[in-house]
Amino acid sequence: MKKIIIFLLIVIVLILTIPPLISTLKSVPTVEPVLTDGEDDEPDGTFDIIMHFAGDVLIAENLDARRSGGFNEYADRENPDYFLKNAMPYFTNDDFTVVNLENVFSDRALSPATKPLPAYWFKSKTKNTEILTVSGVECVSVANNHTRDYGQEGLSDTISALTDAGIEYGTDSKTVYFEKNGFKTAIICCCMWNRSWADGIIKRIKEAEQESDFQIVFFHGGKEAEHTPEQWKIDACHALIDNGADIVVGGHPHVLQRAESYNGGKIVYSLGNFCFGGNRFPENRTAIYRLTVTVNGDDKSFSHKSAIIPFYVYTGSANNYQPDVIRDADEAQKVLEYMKGGRERPY
Numbered sequence: 001m002k003k004i005i006i007f008l009l010i011v012i013v014l015i016l017t018i019p020p021l022i023s024t025l026k027s028v029p030t031v032e033p034v035l036t037d038g039e040d041d042e043p044d045g046t047f048d049i050i051m052h053f054a055g056d057v058l059i060a061e062n063l064d065a066r067r068s069g070g071f072n073e074y075a076d077r078e079n080p081d082y083f084l085k086n087a088m089p090y091f092t093n094d095d096f097t098v099v100n101l102e103n104v105f106s107d108r109a110l111s112p113a114t115k116p117l118p119a120y121w122f123k124s125k126t127k128n129t130e131i132l133t134v135s136g137v138e139c140v141s142v143a144n145n146h147t148r149d150y151g152q153e154g155l156s157d158t159i160s161a162l163t164d165a166g167i168e169y170g171t172d173s174k175t176v177y178f179e180k181n182g183f184k185t186a187i188i189c190c191c192m193w194n195r196s197w198a199d200g201i202i203k204r205i206k207e208a209e210q211e212s213d214f215q216i217v218f219f220h221g222g223k224e225a226e227h228t229p230e231q232w233k234i235d236a237c238h239a240l241i242d243n244g245a246d247i248v249v250g251g252h253p254h255v256l257q258r259a260e261s262y263n264g265g266k267i268v269y270s271l272g273n274f275c276f277g278g279n280r281f282p283e284n285r286t287a288i289y290r291l292t293v294t295v296n297g298d299d300k301s302f303s304h305k306s307a308i309i310p311f312y313v314y315t316g317s318a319n320n321y322q323p324d325v326i327r328d329a330d331e332a333q334k335v336l337e338y339m340k341g342g343r344e345r346p347y
Contacts, residue, residue, distance in 0.1 A: 055271030071277030084135035091136030106157035310335035
């Protein structure tokens with residue numbers, strides 16, 4: 001009798017447990033690439049370099065406001081690991097993570113710079129650099145239109161804050177170099193506001209080729225809120241690949257724009273927003289761009305592959321400043337189809 005009772009209890013537990021488990025498995029996106037533990041080296045002497053790129057990380061509010069439900073309220077209440085916690089499994093299990101930093105870091109009462117209206121000014125406390133460091137972000141681009149929101153003093157404070165936090169930074173004149181096992185990657189951060197800007201970037205690519213084995217352009221430019229890249233931007237990105245860039249990744253429109261393969265390289269025209277404190281209701285689709293470069297350690301020959309990891313900019317009814325991976329397979333597939341040029345919108 002006792003054995004029968006135990007058997008019945010086991011059956012009941014299985015009945016209650018299996019359906020929720022199946023439901024959970026169905027909710028996991030099949031499009032999400034498998035994360036590595038960093039042990040990617042092959043016995044034949046090849047090794048992998050894994051990098052992640054994300055779009056605009058704006059950890060501030062306009063004019064350092066203190067609005068109800070705003071970023072600063074969250075920053076005062078939450079631990080630094082709250083904001084990028086859902087990206088940490090990617091960012092902390094790679095070799096290098098790069099994001100676009102859209103705000104100044106300063107604890108001083110600086111005056112906003114004069115800008116044509118309408119305009120926004122973003123400044124954050126220097127303690128908020130920990131949001132980046134605790135989440136595995138090793139490098140930021142400060143080559144964007146908010147770099148000088150608080151003038152040269154604001155830029156100087158930002159660079160000091162990043163340096164003190166141990167975060168690499170790229171500018172319109174400073175290229176970041178990352179080295180693994182003797183293979184050197186250049187991250188060329190830059191603005192690109194029209195086709196002619198590409199000419200100056202090409203000069204930087206040629207300079208970087210003398211110092212590195214692989215060149216990535218991480219640019220800021222294009223029309224905001226447009227899902228289709230302008231023709232000048234397409235032409236400019238093609239020119240960058242034609243003149244030596246292996247990968248070109250863009251931002252600034254605040255929305256995703258498609259990706260394409262071109263002449264042996266890869267172009268992502270815009271990664272949109274990521275963790276974005278500037279708006280309570282930004283467009284709620286973004287992505288992490290995952291790049292894996294496989295290098296032959298003997299002769300430094302290489303190949304590379306890419307993956308798009310679909311993310312929400314926020315979850316809930318309004319911005320909670322915590323991007324999260326899209327676990328619904330259908331919704332994630334819409335983002336992937338859009339990034340391949342198969343849809344007009346990513347949702």
